Amino acid sequence: MYNTLKTTFLLGLMTSCFLLAGRELGGDGGMVIALVVAMGSNFVSWWFSDRIVLAMHRAKEATPESAPRLTAIVAELARRGGLPMPRVYVIPQAAPNAFATGRSPSHAAVAVTEGLLRSMDDEQVGAVLAHELGHVARRDTLTMAVAASMAGALSLLAELARWSMIFGGRSRDRRDDGGIGTLVALLLAPFAAMLIQLAISRSREFAADAYSAKLMGSPQPLIRALRALDAGLQHIPSHTPSPAVAHMYIMSPNDIFGIFRTHPPTEKRIAALLAGEHV
Numbered sequence: 001m002y003n004t005l006k007t008t009f010l011l012g013l014m015t016s017c018f019l020l021a022g023r024e025l026g027g028d029g030g031m032v033i034a035l036v037v038a039m040g041s042n043f044v045s046w047w048f049s050d051r052i053v054l055a056m057h058r059a060k061e062a063t064p065e066s067a068p069r070l071t072a073i074v075a076e077l078a079r080r081g082g083l084p085m086p087r088v089y090v091i092p093q094a095a096p097n098a099f100a101t102g103r104s105p106s107h108a109a110v111a112v113t114e115g116l117l118r119s120m121d122d123e124q125v126g127a128v129l130a131h132e133l134g135h136v137a138r139r140d141t142l143t144m145a146v147a148a149s150m151a152g153a154l155s156l157l158a159e160l161a162r163w164s165m166i167f168g169g170r171s172r173d174r175r176d177d178g179g180i181g182t183l184v185a186l187l188l189a190p191f192a193a194m195l196i197q198l199a200i201s202r203s204r205e206f207a208a209d210a211y212s213a214k215l216m217g218s219p220q221p222l223i224r225a226l227r228a229l230d231a232g233l234q235h236i237p238s239h240t241p242s243p244a245v246a247h248m249y250i251m252s253p254n255d256i257f258g259i260f261r262t263h264p265p266t267e268k269r270i271a272a273l274l275a276g277e278h279v
Contacts, residue, residue: 050101050109050141053245059089059111070117073126074110074133080215081133086110095238096120096229099248100132100141108136119232120225127212127221128229131250134211140204144248202264206272219273226251230266 023031044052064071071088078085086102089111096116102108110132117125135141213219229251238253246252252263263269 046103046142050103050107053099053101053248054089054109054111056245057089057091057093057111059091062088062090069122070112070125073122074129077126077130077133077215081130081137081211083133083137084108086133086136090114090117093239095236095253096232097238097249097251097253098128098132099144099245099250100135101144101248102136103142104139105136108141110136115232115236116229120228123216123221124225124228127216127225128250130212130215131208131222133215134208135204137211138204138207140208205263205269209269209273210276213273213276219276223270223273226266226269 019031019035062070067088067090070090074088075085084106086100086105086108087110089109091097091111091113093113094115096113096119098110098112098116100108100110110129112125112128116128120128135144209219209222212222216222233251233253240246240253247263249263251266264272
């Protein structure tokens with residue numbers, strides 16, 4: 001129920017942003033157009049955000065024939081967790097990472113990078129995938145996908161504001177000839193996108209970590225995996241298609257000296273696992 005309310009709030013916030021931007025950039029007519037666009041965006045976010053995210057990463061679906069090791073690990077973990085078998089994807093990227101997406105457990109997908117499969121043993125891979133199945137079980141995945149869509153939409157609004165200011169496209173019925181509202185939208189929209197990602201509670205990562213420890217029977221496999229991920233992402237450049245999806249990964253690939261960290265620090269996650277917290 002909590003995640004459903006959070007998703008509804010995010011979709012409502014997206015609609016409000018579009019409406020305000022439409023009024024700012026085009027007056028009453030702009031608001032009508034923005035409402036239509038917002039309704040379409042909400043529909044796409046709810047039903048197709050998983051496909052969009054997977055396409056952004058050029059992820060390829062794995063089968064028992066093409067990836068027997070990976071699909072066997074996922075099938076066993078899904079059986080242990082009492083979850084439907086999710087679709088499984090491989091991302092053509094050297095940096096180790098993984099994420100889950102989908103609007104519900106019956107429409108879920110998990111994706112791992114080629115780098116993760118090459119650099120980790122079966123137990124570590126299983127621990128990472130168990131973490132992602134924790135997000136599926138708790139229905140975090142829809143909220144995470146919608147947040148990514150919201151961040152992208154707000155970046156788009158910033159671009160619209162920039163071009164409006166350049167070409168003077170503001171509505172003639174607005175008397176704010178200084179363009180202050182447009183300027184504020186231009187400056188603040190990227191920060192709003194970042195704040196939305198950070199607003200997706202970090203507690204979901206601790207809970208998914210605990211789910212992994214429970215499914216694996218011990219926190220040690222995930223602890224080893226988190227340390228390997230941390231080291232791997234420091235040495236291998238990550239080619240994230242957009243910063244808007246950074247919060248979806250098991251470990252953020254876009255952490256600039258911790259300033260925009262979307263995940264708890266690795267050592268805090270390890271400490272919580274050792275203490276048996278958030279189970």
